[in-house]
Amino acid sequence: xxxxxxxxxxxxxxxxxxxxxxxxxxxxxxxxxxxxxxxxxxxxxxxxxxxxxxxxxxxxxxxxxxxxxxxxxxxxxxxxxxxxxxxxxxxxxxxxxxxxxxxxxxxxxxxxxxxxxxxxxxxxxxxxxxxxxxxxxxxxxxxxxxxxxxxxxxxxxxxxxxxxxxxxxxxxxxxxxxxxxxxxxxxxxxxxxxxxxxxxxxxxxxxxxxxxxxxxxxxxxxxxxxxxxxxxxxxxxxxxxxxxxxxxxxxxxxxxxxxxxxxxxxxxxxxxxxxxxxxxxxxxxxxxxxxxxxxxxxxxxxxxxxxxxxxxxxxxxxxxxxxxxxxxxxxxxxxxxxxxxxxxxxxxxxxxxxxxxxxxxxxxxxxxxxxxxxxxxxxxxxxxxxxxxxxxxxxxxxxxxxxxxxxxxxxxxxxxxxxxxxxxxxxxxxxxxxxxxxxxxxxxxxxxxxxxxxxxxxxxxxxxxxxxxxxxxxxxxxxxxxxxxxxxxxxxxxx
RNA sequence: GAGCCGUUAGCUCAGCCGGCAGAGCACCUGCCUUUUAAGCAGGGUGUCGCGCGUUCGAAUCGCGCACGGCUCACCA
Numbered sequence: 001x002x003x004x005x006x007x008x009x010x011x012x013x014x015x016x017x018x019x020x021x022x023x024x025x026x027x028x029x030x031x032x033x034x035x036x037x038x039x040x041x042x043x044x045x046x047x048x049x050x051x052x053x054x055x056x057x058x059x060x061x062x063x064x065x066x067x068x069x070x071x072x073x074x075x076x077x078x079x080x081x082x083x084x085x086x087x088x089x090x091x092x093x094x095x096x097x098x099x100x101x102x103x104x105x106x107x108x109x110x111x112x113x114x115x116x117x118x119x120x121x122x123x124x125x126x127x128x129x130x131x132x133x134x135x136x137x138x139x140x141x142x143x144x145x146x147x148x149x150x151x152x153x154x155x156x157x158x159x160x161x162x163x164x165x166x167x168x169x170x171x172x173x174x175x176x177x178x179x180x181x182x183x184x185x186x187x188x189x190x191x192x193x194x195x196x197x198x199x200x201x202x203x204x205x206x207x208x209x210x211x212x213x214x215x216x217x218x219x220x221x222x223x224x225x226x227x228x229x230x231x232x233x234x235x236x237x238x239x240x241x242x243x244x245x246x247x248x249x250x251x252x253x254x255x256x257x258x259x260x261x262x263x264x265x266x267x268x269x270x271x272x273x274x275x276x277x278x279x280x281x282x283x284x285x286x287x288x289x290x291x292x293x294x295x296x297x298x299x300x301x302x303x304x305x306x307x308x309x310x311x312x313x314x315x316x317x318x319x320x321x322x323x324x325x326x327x328x329x330x331x332x333x334x335x336x337x338x339x340x341x342x343x344x345x346x347x348x349x350x351x352x353x354x355x356x357x358x359x360x361x362x363x364x365x366x367x368x369x370x371x372x373x374x375x376x377x378x379x380x381x382x383x384x385x386x387x388x389x390x391x392x393x394x395x396x397x398x399x400x401x402x403x404x405x406x407x408x409x410x411x412x413x414x415x416x417x418x419x420x421x422x423x424x425x426x427x428x429x430x431x432x433x434x435x436x437x438x439x440x441x442x443x444x445x446x447x448x449x450x451x452x453x454x455x456x457x458x459x460x461x462x463x464x465x466x467x468x469x470x471x472x473x474x475x476x477x478x479x480x481x482x483x484x485x486x487x488x489x490x491x492x493x494x495x
Numbered sequence: 496g497a498g499c500c501g502u503u504a505g506c507u508c509a510g511c512c513g514g515c516a517g518a519g520c521a522c523c524u525g526c527c528u529u530u531u532a533a534g535c536a537g538g539g540u541g542u543c544g545c546g547c548g549u550u551c552g553a554a555u556c557g558c559g560c561a562c563g564g565c566u567c568a569c570c571a
């Protein structure tokens with residue numbers, strides 16, 4: 001511990017030492033707490049004037065302010081329920097305890113305050129402290145009380161400090177938890193069974209992404225962190241669970257951006273005897289339910305937009321939407337080369353060696369996605385970029401797939417699941433050829449999954465949604481890092 | 496991966512056509528028994544991200560590096 005301490009850190013360590021010399025443990029094992037700050041405030045509800053309640057409350061929390069006026073002082077403590085003012089004075093505490101508080105208790109310390117409640121002459125509910133105890137000494141000064149902590153890097157690296165001083169950040173993460181709860185409520189109420197499937201998988205699949213690779217020593221086996229839950233949840237549909245869902249973490253070894261984190265939280269659900277039309281209806285109902293439950297409204301503000309989540313949402317055929325927005329009819333360009341030329345002709349900047357599927361995807365993300373502010377389902381995607389979706393009846397080229405967009409972001413992806421094992425095998429083989437041709441994100445062959453399908457999977461509708469992005473929408477945040485408690489950053493450089 | 500911007504006190508930020516390191520909050524000393532961004536008087540506590548260079552002299556100019564942010568690429 002040769003780390004240089006700042007003046008303020010030295011000061012706090014000195015205060016801690018002085019407490020010890022006075023026989024006070026700066027980190028006592030137990031404390032007395034009878035009320036949270038919010039519960040204490042409730043006690044004064046309906047009590048008029050400066051009347052003092054006779055009941056003594058023991059509250060505890062982090063000291064966030066301290067205003068000393070000679071022989072008396074005010075301060076606030078903050079716990080998980082809120083803030084509460086306390087009043088300390090020589091009269092109530094006695095000389096020794098008052099001066100100990102005044103000199104040795106610093107902003108940020110976790111303290112306990114006990115005493116009756118009263119209102120100050122400005123009406124603020126306040127604990128008249130009969131005792132103030134140290135519960136945990138804080139050895140670092142808190143960020144500035146008025147501007148809070150703004151440095152984005154510090155906010156992410158030391159999220160706990162961010163949470164202490166930035167109330168709006170706290171609220172975002174409380175909202176996030178409520179969103180997840182509301183999703184569970186919605187699905188549980190409809191008979192969905194929540195399950196847990198492997199995170200370590202021998203073959204990754206269910207999405208197009210590069211995986212994280214790891215290794216099990218005992219099994220002498222290479223394993224992948226899952227990029228989706230899809231293939232395992234479908235095995236459960238084969239097994240006879242007609243409605244299943246999972247909420248958990250996916251891992252994709254890809255770039256980081258305002259809407260991408262290497263690990264992110266996904267909801268997937270699968271419903272037997274349903275198709276993508278059923279799933280669309282369920283989706284808009286589910287999002288509306290969550291917004292109503294968490295925000296109390298279906299009209300949300302996202303950046304400069306007001307978004308109305310009221311069902312039904314607009315359905316647009318992907319092909320038609322692309323014609324409207326780019327003039328390009330993808331059906332007229334059956335191969336990568338001709339589509340590439342068409343995109344170049346409208347001034348698009350695309351990779352020359354991209355596959356046709358990737359070209360279509362870049363059209364979607366460059367020309368459609370940013371414009372899809374109000375909730376919209378883009379429906380009927382090309383089969384070649386939908387290797388797990390069932391073909392649309394009467395079409396060789398389209399699959400029964402939709403993606404939901406809100407606020408210019410892709411929120412979810414769903415389809416009528418492909419349950420024909422032979423067709424699925426052919427799709428895997430095509431994907432395998434793409435992989436061999438250099439597409440690292442092409443889907444891998446999964447024999448075990450094919451075996452499962454060959455036992456017979458009922459017609460099924462499936463759905464996947466990024467919960468982080470949904471949280472961004474419902475909390476009006478413009479970066480995924482603002483809704484992930486501990487986003488990934490490069491290691492802090494050595495000092 | 497590329498371009499642009501940023502990194503100065505514990506925090507929020509000035510200073511940047513080279514010339515003594517600054518403010519507010521926080522902190523320290525003193526005063527103050529109903530304050531709440533308490534107040535009054537005094538005190539600057541610093542590896543100006545790191546390294547190299549230019550210069551009589553670098554927080555300031557140049558180059559390199561690190562970390563972060565934004566945009567783009569990538570992410571069906």
